[in-house]
Amino acid sequence: MSQAATLLVIDDEPQIRKFLRISLVSQGYKVIEAATGGEGLAQAALAKPDLVVLDLGLPDMDGQQVLRELREWSTVPVMVLSVRASEVQKVDALDGGANDYVTKPFGIQEFLARIRALLRQAPQAEAGQATASFGPLLVDFAFRKVTLEGVEVALTRKEYALLAQLAGHPGRVITQQQLLKDIWGPTHVDDTHYLRIVVAHVRQKLGDDPTTPRFIITEPGVGYRLVAPSTLE
Structure with a gap:
């Protein structure tokens, strides 16, 4: 450096x-x-x-x-x-x-x-990006704001934390345990029902059908990932 x-x-x-x-x-x-x-x-x-x-x-x-x-x-x-x-x-x-x-x-x-x-x-540490876009979905990390088709989506703190975590690693699977640890804390790594509820709420607010997901993909038994931007073009 x-x-x-x-x-x-x-x-x-x-x-x-x-x-x-x-x-x-x-x-x-x-x-x-x-x-x-x-x-x-x-x-x-x-x-x-x-x-x-x-x-x-x-x-x-x-x-x-x-x-x-x-x-x-x-x-x-x-x-x-x-x-x-x-x-x-x-x-x-x-x-x-x-x-x-x-x-x-x-x-x-x-x-x-x-x-x-x-x-x-940390000579190769990646600096945080200001925004991440996934087709019509935009996550603004600076102002903690999410918009879909240009319209702001109202998310709770936990819902935003989940989406921001996935958006920060597009296309990559984040394990259930990692998400629970990062969002709820290390004492909640086994409380997968918390995660399922929040994922369901985020999907509902994004109009994302879990059977044919457009944004959030479930990797059964492992975790979740946000589709890579290139797949939405």
Whole structure:
């Protein structure tokens, strides 16, 4: 990873953002800032950063939630930077998809070294895409919006999470256990009835007949996949 890497800093404290911006820019990085979780998720999709620095105490949503939603569609490395120093918070963040965790106050040299290490570890990491289209179906990751034939489809949080997970891997089968773990958590990997209900609701809202599916394909006993875009052309 070259020093031209783009870093997204999601933190509601202006002084922290300024300090990080000055420190990171001095090392040759490009820095994008967001003061809220919602803005951060939008920037992550639109700007496609190489790494995200995430505070957990945000004004509009908890950083753990930001991390969960980001991981629904992106593998970008995430460095959590937070005053929360408890082992439980650290474990939750790392289990939720964070790549590293630094507590405030912090030493800038160690912080920069950890940034360099994360960028080296994931030189081929794919940045999240802003949208994914499947014929008349469009999934907008930045604004968490789904449209069909240009009309917005009202989905619940779990319904959107399912569709976003499938849309992030078009044509690929995502196992039932993986979907349950990512959407409901690791304690629900055997609750397949949850998944069946949500899949049925999403299909109904998309007008997708399970016997002759246009979008969501069931791989019996394995999982689900969203048809590859080329098959809809």
